[in-house]
Amino acid sequence: MRVKVQNLTKRFGEVTAVDNLTAEFESGKLIALLGPSGCGKTTMLNMLSGILPVTEGQIFFDDKDVTDLTPDKREVGLVFQNYALYPHMTVLENICFPLKIKKVPKAERIEKAKEFAKMVHIEEYLNRKPKELSGGQQQRVAIARALVKNPKLLLLDEPLSNLDAKLRVEMREEIRRIQRESGVTTFFVTHDQEEASAISDYIMLMKLGEMQQFDKTRNLYNQPANLFVADFIGSPTINQLHGIYTEGGIKVDGDNQIIKTNNKWQVEEGSRVVLASRAEAITFNDKDDIKTKVVEYYLSGKDTLVNLKIGSYNLRGYIDATKAIKIGDNLNIGFKKEGVFLFDELTGERYYE
Amino acid sequence: MKKLLTIILSVLMLVGIAGCTKPEVVNEGPVEITYWHTYTEHHNEYLTGIVDEFNASQNEVKVVLVQQPYQDYDANLLQALRNGVGPDICSRFPTNVADYIDEDLLVDFAPYINDATIGIPNFKENLTGFVYGEITQWGDGAIYMIPNICTSEVFYYNKTLFEELNLEVPKTWEELEEVSRVIYQKTGKPGFGTDSAIDTFQGLLIQNGSGYINAETKQMDLDYDVALEQLTWLADCIKEGIFRLPGDDFYLSGPFCSGAVASYIGSSAGVGYATMNNGAFEVGCAPIPQAGKVLYSSSWGGGFVCFKTTEAKAKAAYKFLKWFTSTEMTSRWAINLGALPAYISGMETAEYQDYINTNIAAEALYASKDFINWLNAIKGSAGVRTAIDKMISEACLNNVDPKTALDDMIAAANAELNQ
Amino acid sequence: MSKFKKVKKYKSDEKVTIKTFLKPTIYLLPFMLGILVFTVYPFFNAVAISFKEDYKVISDTFSGWGLGNYQKVFSDPTFIKAIINTTQYILVVVSISLVISILIAVMLNSVEKLQWLFQTAYFMPMVTSSAAIGLVWRWLFNYDYGILNYLLSLFNVDAINFLNNPQYSMISLCIYGVWSMLPFTIILLLAGLQNIDPQYYTAAKVDGAKTVDIFFNITVPLLAPTIGLVAIVNIISSFTVFDALYMLFGGKPGPAYNLYTVIFYLYEQFYTKLKLGYAAASAIVLFVIILLFTMVQNRIQKKYDYY
Structure with missing residues (x-):
């Protein structure tokens, strides 16, 4: 099912949680709602589910306006952050519950519930109570419960945040698998950009209620719309050198060099800018002439992650581990064309080539 | 639960504190007797006046008046008697008296009343209607109650x-x-x-x-x-x-x-x-x-009873009651309470006869005096x-x-x- | 679990000396003495008295030991009637007050703004003297000018002589009983409701449940431990129904002596008939019944532990 939001706004008193958001989400995709806490991503999810009424704007499922529909009429499945499994019901009863409400005959609903239990691999625990399950098992039950009523939309609210690191990685793959198998349009709220990048088809990155960028997952990394996106996505965090654009290059604060890259930006002379670069966009070729100093380095497999100082700023790059370096060494670097972006320091707007 | 406990507790407190009997005070001064009552306000004041008058009139007996709350009076009295801190005298109804006699608690006033020197002449004849029968109904010629006034x-x-x-x-x-x-x-x-x-x-x-x-x-x-x-x-x-x-x-x-x-x-x-x-x-x-x-x-007349302790106390109690039920006192007390004196001489006083004309109930009571009767009060x-x-x-x-x-x-x- | 049991036992690091033993003992002593004098001793004394034949109150004498008091009590039709009445009263009052309380508590739980007001209001019956309450209820029930009969007259129902007609007196007692039980019950249920994570309601809503579905599938089952607890507590407290009876019917157990309860029986045997042996025996019978219910309560509490 296609989902469209039009000028969607939610205000709690003076606070605007979601601000005039318009977007269209393709059917059958897994979309991550990403952002730091307080960015409005859960609010957005709750408005999609119908738990929260919208302040302004509209929500369309396919072409139907569902803005004023209550949750029970929206045909959505919701998985809560802490799963909200009914503690007095067994696993089977929990999964059956949405069907019981729909007055599906008992035999049929048990059959269906078992089918979904199988799909999420919890068929062995059908007669247990939630408190007898591990976090991961509870999450699977919650997903099964959300899916059993055959929703047109599956909403997951930080479903992995209560799990330990190893299980988290496992479960996110499970979610990806289950989503593919069921083919249901899925929204997935998370504050972890790595998690979002790992499983989603699309990411909507939000900040203070405003949409920063909504695009295919890869594009947020490769083509960030602004400095916030560039900064939020990617690990290690993107390098940022603040300075003045002058003589067709960037003069980094606290340094006299004018750094020239392979990109062609149209920037007014004397503008305050931020030169952002992915770690992998840093080169250490012989002809490179940007002078830096080694501050710290970490061995990691075939590469060494090296922390360099240029002016008042640090930047990180991957250098061949065979190359001998030590702290305090002068090291010349260069920038590739890809993975290097220029932003206005004040607005964070990107200068496109 | 609390209510249950309270009741169980009060039952048991009553039964509980055994062996604490009142120490016997032997001294040379006047014999002290306690008198429990439940009168309030002006009745209480008037009674206090009467008792003061009695205490001042002689120095052998001292009556100590103790006012008790009307609520749960029966139970409180019982508890006090059980624990040996009860009164020497108080006014009771024949039904209560039947219970006390069963436990042999009361002083028989008959020997005092019938005594040649300290007795009350014409005691039986002076009592109205059937009151004498009421106070002697437990047989053996015993008189456990000395009536003073009655209502009906x-x-x-x-x-x-x-x-x-x-x-x-x-x-x-x-x-x-x-x-x-x-x-x-x-x-x-x-x-x-x-x-x-x-x-x-x-x-x-x-x-x-x-x-x-x-x-x-x-x-x-x-x-x-x-x-x-x-x-x-x-x-x-x-x-x-x-x-x-x-x-x-x-x-x-x-x-x-x-x-x-x-x-x-x-x-x-x-x-x-x-x-x-x-x-x-x-x-x-x-x-x-x-x-x-x-x-x-x-008849709704009560009468004074005296709980058995010592001979001296019984005598002292009798002395007070004899004084209190004298013609003048019974008449005065009846007027104050709006009741009928239990004694014919008390009714015939000028004061009481005047009073009848001012109180319709007393007048009706006086008109009934010859047939105010009693019923057997046994256990x-x-x-x-x-x-x-x-x-x-x-x-x-x-x-x-x-x-x-x-x-x-x-x-x-x-x-x-x-x- | 058994292997952890030993760990649970608390052992002080401090060495037990006379001083460390005496200090807490002195603190506890007044309380312990109180318990001993006002609870332990009276209890055993009551047990003892219940086995004393021909016990006389004031002189503290008895003719011998035996089961005479119990025989007498159990062969007394009034006591049997008292047990039947008490059971009827409990069944009606506890169940009706529970149903009403659940509904009120659920409604109150959804209006947050006025809760302080209601919570004060519930306590009014608990802090008002029972004599005053009895007086007010006698006015409400009055045949000639009571407001209940006025309300009934609005529906063209003939006035009911609530307090004087023996056919209605049990109903009147139950109405009063339900009313007096509501505050405590509502408070406990409200506390129980506030312990339920609101997320379950949200989850149920998303699962398509309507208000009624949520009430029966989520609220009631999740409230079940509290309901069970309150029911037992109310049953136990109802066994001791007395105040209401005494107040409403002017010290008589109903207009035609038709509403004897176990406590009223006990009261009458003691206060008006001075049959302390019978009173003690009936108290012990009541104690055993209440003890059984307390044991049931403990069971229930253990069974409904969801979290």
């Missing part, structure tokens, strides 16, 4: 209404029924009610020549036909609506004052409440109706009263057939007496 049932009526409807004050129950029916037909309200259906029923029995309790056989001694006839009559009148019971008002003085019932039988002591109508109508008072065979109006007679009350409620309010109600009552009453 009187008939209060709405004089204004009676005059309006041209009605005579009923002298018999038949007349009462007729008068009540007229009032009911004219006003739509019951013409008569009784504060104590038990006493009224007892009265109907005795007045019609039936017995009550046989103290020897410990059995009910009713004339069955009379009892059934009277109960049926009472129930019929109540069902017809011409009579009523107090019900949730508990006392009929309220309904009487507000005009909800035109006459009622209540205590002579309640005259203040019966006339509390802001001048809405004039209140009349008369002796209660009679059936004719035996003149009877039930279990309190339970008999409960059984009668139950019978009347069943027959008059619950549509139980009077014969069944009466049979149940007799069975229950006999069981109470036999315990």
Whole structure:
């Protein structure tokens, strides 16, 4: 099912949680709602589910306006952050519950519930109570419960945040698998950009209620719309050198060099800018002439992650581990064309080539 | 749970603190006796004055007056007696006395009263009506109670209404029924009610020549036909609506004052409440109706008892009581309480005779003095009263057939007496 | 679990000396003495008295030991009637007050703004003297001018003699009983409701449940432990129904002595008939019944532990 939001706004008193958001989400995709806490991503999810009424704007499922529909009429499945499994019901009863409400005959609903239990691999625990399950098992039950009523939309609210690191990685793959198998349009709220990048088809990155960028997952990394996106996505965090654009290059604060890259930006002379670069966009070729100093380095497999100082700023790059370096060494670097972006320091707007 | 505990606790506290008997004080000063009572306000002040007067009049006996709360007085007294901190004297009703005698707690005043030097001459002859019989009912010539004053049932009526409807004050129950029916037909309200259906029923029995309790056989001694006839009559009148019971008002003085019932039988002591109508109508008072065979109006007189401790105390108590029940004192005390002195000499004083003219209830009481009577109060007679009350409620309010109600009552009453 | 049990036992690091033993003992002593004098001793004394034949109150004498008091009590139709009445009263009052309380508590739980007001209001009956309450209720029930009969008259129902007609007196007692039980019950249920994570309601809503579905499928089952607890507590407290009876019917057990309860029986045997042996025996019978219910309560509490 296609989902469209039009000028969607939610205000709690003076606070605007979601601000005039318009977007269209393709059917059958897994979309991550990403952002730091307080960015409005859960609010957005709750408005999609119908738990929260919208302040302004509209929500369309396919072409139907569902803005004023209550949750029970929206045909959505919701998985809560802490799963909200009914503690007095067994696993089977929990999964059956949405069907019981729909007055599906008992035999049929048990059959269906078992089918979904199988799909999420919890068929062995059908007669247990939630408190007898591990976090991961509870999450699977919650997903099964959300899916059993055959929703047109599956909403997951930080479903992995209560799990330990190893299980988290496992479960996110499970979610990806289950989503593919069921083919249901899925929204997935998370504050972890790595998690979002790992499983989603699309990411909507939000900040203070405003949409920063909504695009295919890869594009947020490769083509960030602004400095916030560039900064939020990617690990290690993107390098940022603040300075003045002058003589067709960037003069980094606290340094006299004018750094020239392979990109062609149209920037007014004397503008305050931020030169952002992915770690992998840093080169250490012989002809490179940007002078830096080694501050710290970490061995990691075939590469060494090296922390360099240029002016008042640090930047990180991957250098061949065979190359001998030590702290305090002068090291010349260069920038590739890809993975290097220029932003206005004040607005964070990107200068496109 | 708390309520249960409280009750269990009070039961046990009572039983509990054994062995703490009051230390015997032997000293040369006046013998001290404690007197418990429940009078309040001006009655209390007047009594204090009387006791002070007595204490000042001599120096052998000192009476210490202790005012007790009316609520739970019976239980408190019992508890105090059990724990040896009770009073030496207090005023009690014959039903209580029966229980005390059972445990051999009371001083027999007969040797003192009949003594040639300290005795009371003409004690028996001077007592009104049947009071002497009442205080000596436990046999062996013993006198466990010294009465002072008594009250009884009187008939209060709405004089204004009676005059309006041209009605005579009923002298018999038949007349009462007729008068009540007229009032009911004219006003739509019951013409008569009784504060104590038990006493009224007892009265109907005795007045019609039936017995009550046989103290020897410990059995009910009713004339069955009379009892059934009277109960049926009472129930019929109540069902017809011409009579009523107090019900949730508990006392009929309220309904009487507000005009909800035109006459009622209540205590002579309640005259203040019966006339509390802001001048809405004039209140009349008369002796209660009679059936004719035996003149009877039930006696609500208590009497002083003295709990056994020492000979000295008993003597001291007797000395005080003799003084308190003297002609002058009984007359004064009766006037203060709105009651009738238990002694003929007390009634005949000029003060009391003057008083009668100012108090309609006292006047009615005085007119009843020769037939204010008593019933046997043996152990279990309190339970008999409960059984009668139950019978009347069943027959008059619950549509139980009077014969069944009466049979149940007799069975229950006999069981109470036999315990 | 058994292997952890030993760990649970708390052992102080401090060495037990006379001083460390005495100090807490002194603190506890007044309380312990109180318990001993006002609870332990009276209890055993009551047990003892219940086995004393022909016990006399004031002189503290008895003729011998035996089961006479129990025989008498159990063969007394009034006591049997008292047990039947008490059971009827409990069944009616506890169940009706529970149903009403659940509904009220659920409604109150959804209005947050006025809760302080209601919570004060519930306590009014608990802090008002029972004599005053009895008086007010006697007015409400009055045949001639009571407001209940006025309300009934609005529906063309003939006035009911609530307090004087033995046929209605049990109903009146139960109405009063339900009313007096509501505050405590509502408070406990409200506390129970506030313990339920609101997320379950949200989850149920998303699962398509309507208000009624949520009430029966989520609220009631999740409230079940509290309901069970409150029911037992109310049953136990109802066994001791006495105040209401005494107040409403002016010291009589119902207009035609038709509403004896176990406590009223006990009261009458003691206060008016001075049959302390019978009173003690009936108290012990009541104690055993209440003890059984307390054991049931403990069971229930253990069974419904969801979290």
